[in-house]
Amino acid sequence: MNTQARNQLKRRAVFLDRDGVINAKLPEDRYVGYASEFTFLPGVIQALRTFEKLGYLRVVVTNQRGIGRGLMTEEQLMAVHDYMNRELEKRGVKLDAVYYCPHDECENCACRKPQPGMILEAAHDLDIDPASSYMVGDSPADIGAGSRAGTRTVRIAEEADDTADLVFPNLIAFATFLESRADEADQPEHVS
Ligand SMILES: [Mg+2]
Ligand SMILES: [Zn+2]
Structure with missing residues (x-):
């Protein structure tokens, strides 16, 4: 079997940054440590x-160095993610997985974005083909991680970003864009 045929058996995903993409960001240097601080951004549930409808797995990959900095605990993060998953479930939608990096920058881990570790781990765990997947994030580190992992990259921003494939x-x-591509060509994975 050639590589292309094998990759078609693999699944595709939308990898999602969390803060600033799924939920509202808190001011600089503040971390979402409680469910009460977690607010879904408009349109996220529908997105x-x-x-899901287009056949993409939904995988969150989030840097949470507040843990490494001792500003929140891993247990707090779990409780926030439980809340996020419960709220999504109530609305009839789900995430397939949530990966997080608890390390501070100085720890030089392989998972903190722009390192591609979380994406590569998820791709391995869930049998995802990065090349037919997207990494979506609101910061340059997200775009860096996606590029290094071999996904297409989507920057959520008001301004242009030449380093991302789409903005x-x-x-x-x-x-909405992805859906329109699917209607058009029945090949949402092809972006030229
Ligand atoms: Mg972000
Ligand atoms: Zn890490």
């Missing part, structure tokens, strides 16, 4: 539904 102001705008 996740669209990804949209929010997640729902990307989902």
